[in-house]
Structure formats: structure tokens, C-alpha cells
Amino acid sequence: MKLTNKIGVIVDSFRLPVREGLLKAKEVGAEGVQIYAVSGEMDPANLTGTARKELKAYIESLGLEISALCGDLGGHGFQDRQANAAKVEKSKRILDLAVELGTNVVTTHIGIVPDERNEVYEAMQQACEELSGYATSMGAFFAIETGPERAAHLKSFLDTLSTKGVSVNFDPANMVMVTGDDPVAGVRLLKDYIVHTHVKDGVRYREVDPREVYGALGFEPMDHGKIAEMVSSGQVFKEVPLGQGGVKFDDYFAALQEIGYKGYLTIEREVGDRPEEDIRKAVRFIQRYR
Numbered sequence: 001m002k003l004t005n006k007i008g009v010i011v012d013s014f015r016l017p018v019r020e021g022l023l024k025a026k027e028v029g030a031e032g033v034q035i036y037a038v039s040g041e042m043d044p045a046n047l048t049g050t051a052r053k054e055l056k057a058y059i060e061s062l063g064l065e066i067s068a069l070c071g072d073l074g075g076h077g078f079q080d081r082q083a084n085a086a087k088v089e090k091s092k093r094i095l096d097l098a099v100e101l102g103t104n105v106v107t108t109h110i111g112i113v114p115d116e117r118n119e120v121y122e123a124m125q126q127a128c129e130e131l132s133g134y135a136t137s138m139g140a141f142f143a144i145e146t147g148p149e150r151a152a153h154l155k156s157f158l159d160t161l162s163t164k165g166v167s168v169n170f171d172p173a174n175m176v177m178v179t180g181d182d183p184v185a186g187v188r189l190l191k192d193y194i195v196h197t198h199v200k201d202g203v204r205y206r207e208v209d210p211r212e213v214y215g216a217l218g219f220e221p222m223d224h225g226k227i228a229e230m231v232s233s234g235q236v237f238k239e240v241p242l243g244q245g246g247v248k249f250d251d252y253f254a255a256l257q258e259i260g261y262k263g264y265l266t267i268e269r270e271v272g273d274r275p276e277e278d279i280r281k282a283v284r285f286i287q288r289y290r
Contacts, residue, residue, distance in 0.1 A: 001254050001289065003265070004290075007030050009034070010198075011025055011036075013268060013269040013270070014275055022058070024279075025064060026063065028280045031065065032065040033066055034107070035070065036069075037069040037071060037097055037106075038071060044096065045093070052101065059101070066101050067196065067263070068105035068107050068264070072107065073091070073108070074221065075087075077124070078111055078127035078128065079124060079216060080123070080217060084126070087127070092131070099138055104139055104141060105195055105196045106140070108142055111124060111222075112210055112216050128157075129161055135165030136165035141195045143169035144168055144169065145171050146169070147171055148178070148179075148210050150181045151175070154190065155189050155193070167194065167195045168194045168195065170186070170190065171198040171200060173202035176246040177231070177237035177246075178204070178213055178237065183252050184252055187252065187258075196266065197263065198268045199242065199268070199282065201243065201247045202246065203245045204236070205235070213230060214227075232271035249285075265286055
């Protein structure tokens with residue numbers, strides 16, 4: 001097996017301002033970057049047309065591409081019908097920004113898809129149908145991150161949408177840590193929807209209700225700070241350096257090749273005191289497959 005996929009890094013994993021993080025991404029050997037575009041300097045509302053052009057030119061001057069933007073709005077995802085109009089609108093603005101910056105992928109969490117086709121399911125489906133149509137009209141994708149539910153259930157939800165404008169950002173570690181799902185089987189199940197991937201590893205110590213991790217109506221809303229605490233504490237599961245957890249990367253990368261995935265392998269590191277060192281090691285880990 002010889003990987004040809006480009007290597008990306010989530011800039012925010014360096015825990016630095018955006019431009020400093022971009023420089024670090026270049027230094028560690030990444031070819032592309034994913035950037036959070038929800039708040040602060042990357043919020044679409046805070047980036048003028050001139051600022052967008054300047055940022056795009058700066059990224060290109062470093063010899064980097066944007067693999068995706070992260071448009072995860074947190075909270076209950078799209079489970080709360082009352083909040084969905086504003087969230088859908090903001091998601092569209094993040095996609096507009098993504099296309100202007102040269103990528104056609106925005107990754108997000110939509111909330112846990114209920115097992116039953118109840119009111120929450122219908123609210124999520126309605127929001128995703130609108131976003132899917134909008135993305136498709138631009139030749140782009142909103143990519144749902146794997147982990148909150150098993151791959152088969154996520155596929156059944158995606159199959160109800162009229163276009164593939166809402167697709168998948170495949171994160172194998174989330175599956176290992178939260179649902180105990182098999183990433184290799186998941187790749188094959190979701191093969192028609194995978195448009196972006198995260199490279200991350202983890203272990204699970206005991207079963208957990210995904211709603212306690214990702215939030216749901218009736219539970220606390222999703223909070224990235226809380227998730228970071230959970231993955232570093234090791235009480236339920238733990239994010240670990242690549243190759244030290246439950247993701248079988250030989251088989252995982254082979255499965256991505258098998259389905260013809262040509263997109264980015266984007267490194268995410270949410271924990272640890274030495275993110276730059278960990279990310280450098282992750283880049284080298286992937287390069288061994290080239």
C-alpha cells in the first residue's frame with residue numbers, strides 16, 4: 001500500500017493565532033490546513049472581502065491549501081428546531097467563506113441522530129436537507145463528523161436526503177472511543193459520502209452514552225472544552241498518539257484506498273501539553289505509508 005493522499009493539520013490544534021498556526025503547519029510538513037470558522041477572527045461576519053483575499057493569498061504564499069473549514073456550531077447541533085433557522089443561516093455563511101478561500105468542504109457536528117424518526121429526527125433532517133441543497137448548488141459539502149452514532153445509522157440518515165451536499169468527515173478515533181464502532185467497516189459503509197477525514201487515535205475504557213459526550217436535547221449541550229477534558233482524563237476514553245490506540249491504521253488506510261478516497265488526511269490533536277511535537281510525529285507517522 002502506498003498512500004497518495006495529502007496531509008492536513010487542524011490549525012487550531014497548535015493553540016496559536018491563525019497565522020502563527022499556519023506557519024507551524026508548514027513547518028511540520030503539512031500540505032493543507034483545516035481552520036475553525038465559527039467565532040473570533042475567522043467568523044465570516046468578521047472577515048471583510050479584502051481580509052478574505054489577503055488570507056487566501058497568505059495561505060497560498062506558504063504553499064498550503066485549505067482542506068476544509070470547521071463550521072461546528074456546538075450546542076445541540078440541529079436537534080432544536082427553534083434554533084435551526086439561525087444555525088442554518090450561519091452554516092451557509094461559513095460555506096460561502098470556504099468557497100471564497102478555495103475549499104468546498106465545511107465539517108460539522110449535527111447532533112446525535114435519534115434511533116426513531118421522531119420530531120428531533122425530522123428537525124435534523126429538515127435542516128440537513130436545506131444545507132444539502134445549498135451546498136450542492138455550489139459544488140460543495142457539509143461533512144458530518146463520525147462518532148456520535150454508528151456508521152450504519154448515519155448512512156441510513158444520509159440516504160434520506162435528496163443530494164449528497166451533506167456528506168461525511170470520517171474520524172476513526174471518535175468511533176473507537178465513543179460508540180465502539182469499527183472504522184474499517186465504517187469506511188466501506190459510508191464510502192459514497194466520505195469527502196474529508198481526520199487522522200486521530202484513541203482507546204475506550206468503558207461504554208458511554210454518546211449523549212453524555214456530544215450532548216442532546218435533555219442533556220447538556222455539546223461543548224468542545226468538556227470533550228477535550230474527557231479525552232485527556234482517560235476515565236471513559238482517551239485520545240492517544242497515532243499508532244497507540246484502537247485504530248488499525250494499516251487496515252484503515254487500506255480501506256480508504258479501496259474505496260478510492262482521494263481527499264485529505266487531516267491530523268487533529270485535541271489534547272496533550274506538546275501539540276507541535278505530537279503533530280510532527282503524526283505527520284511522520286502518515287508519511288511512512290507513502
